[in-house]
Amino acid sequence: MEKWFNEIIDENVFDIGARTSIKIGKTLFEGQSEYQKLEIVETPKFGRMMILDDCVMLTDAHEYAYHEMMAHVPMFAHPKPEQVLIIGGGDGGTSREVLRHESVKRCVMVEIDGLVVEKSREFFPALTTGLDDPRMELRIEDGVKYMEDKVDTFDIIMVDSTDPVGPAEGLFSKDFYKKVYAALKPGGIVVAQAESPYYFQKTQRELFEVLREVYPYTALYLSAIPFYPSGTWSFAFASKQHREDSQPRWEDMKAMALELEYFNPEIYKACFALPNFVKRNLQF
């Protein structure tokens, strides 16, 4: 008999009224950490799939559309990113993309849930290639606490979190973004996964209210990710100084695009174009 996984994010907390169903095969791992429920299953069409608290996190087939867009947009907006911090990102995909950049001297990844890292190493070898890079500093601890005493330290901070319920709740607060601001160098940029522009309009408004109180420049950019609710996902971009159009490194983008599945210079420019309903919701 056919088995289908039905994402039930809507029945949890967000009453979306729509969900994605994905045909699945064997369950490879199922377990409960201190923080969340983790499942890893096979799918006949999309490779392996990771599910956290009943929400699809990634599939082998489409993970690049998230990880490349989270990492390369801020990295290429910055003239020379050397010190990078990833909050969350336990599956390793974002760090893999960050470490493609030769300018990077250190990439700190602070993931609260060691089980996600452990099982990603086991079941998603293509995502975790960066974890053993000598420039990588992997810490299993609370990202909010890690930030407490960091001042003027990072060029880029990436908030690669789950939804703003459960372990990631604190990562959408003003207090957190003030700490991020302090931890960034003067030319620093923060990006954060910012949910679906179709289904999470209130969450987005609240996030930008916070960001605009703390940062002089904010923007939103989009990526097409099939298994995230609505199929379109967004990332918040906030900085002390650099805008996405200040001094992007076009030639470097062009070269790196050759080894990527999604990101390229045209996409860099295009992803900041927002439909009217998004602009109106966020007053862009």
Next chain:
Amino acid sequence: MEKWFNEIIDENVFDIGARTSIKIGKTLFEGQSEYQKLEIVETPKFGRMMILDDCVMLTDAHEYAYHEMMAHVPMFAHPKPEQVLIIGGGDGGTSREVLRHESVKRCVMVEIDGLVVEKSREFFPALTTGLDDPRMELRIEDGVKYMEDKVDTFDIIMVDSTDPVGPAEGLFSKDFYKKVYAALKPGGIVVAQAESPYYFQKTQRELFEVLREVYPYTALYLSAIPFYPSGTWSFAFASKQHREDSQPRWEDMKAMALELEYFNPEIYKACFALPNFVKRNLQF
């Protein structure tokens, strides 16, 4: 008890391995025409929804992301679109967008299935506002046959069809696109709904093979449409002369964007930016 509609496109013909489920309420209409099964249902979150042969065609909530992008991209790429032909488009949404353009003198819509038009008038009044416009010429007949003897007639032709199975099968053939070519004026542009770049890569390759044999210029552009498979949809753009970047009417776009939900000048530019996997699949 909660009722959910499960799109079953994959079990029909295309084995996608993923589907969209949408919470539904009352069924407003259910019937079988000579060509296809039509259902119109209420949804608690997205207004009314139209389903043809078990595939979601549109919802009140998101229909603009399809109709605005199908219509306004070719209309603004053309310096002065006066004669427009829509093949399909029975729900009326595309004609509504076409008729926003004051340059239009005549908009012919050739829909094979009269039931779709009749029930759209009844249940989707916001989509069918254009159908009684004096510039509108509505014909219930086979679009392929209608094209037979049309030469040098239209500035823009829009192929607003269902998937390339069932009644729309002929709308993906070389023979059809040769007729479209003949029916276009020298500065003419054709656009066609071109499925998901994630799930229909073979269909897209075949379509572009056809288009490139017939037209000197082809391009692909994207829109974010939550209930179409993968959430990202594409449109083929082919022309005898005009490219999307030849002489787009930026000022006119800017003015019209004020009354639209999705389309604006930035989106016009951005929608032609393609992820690497799409470029590679279609050799762009």
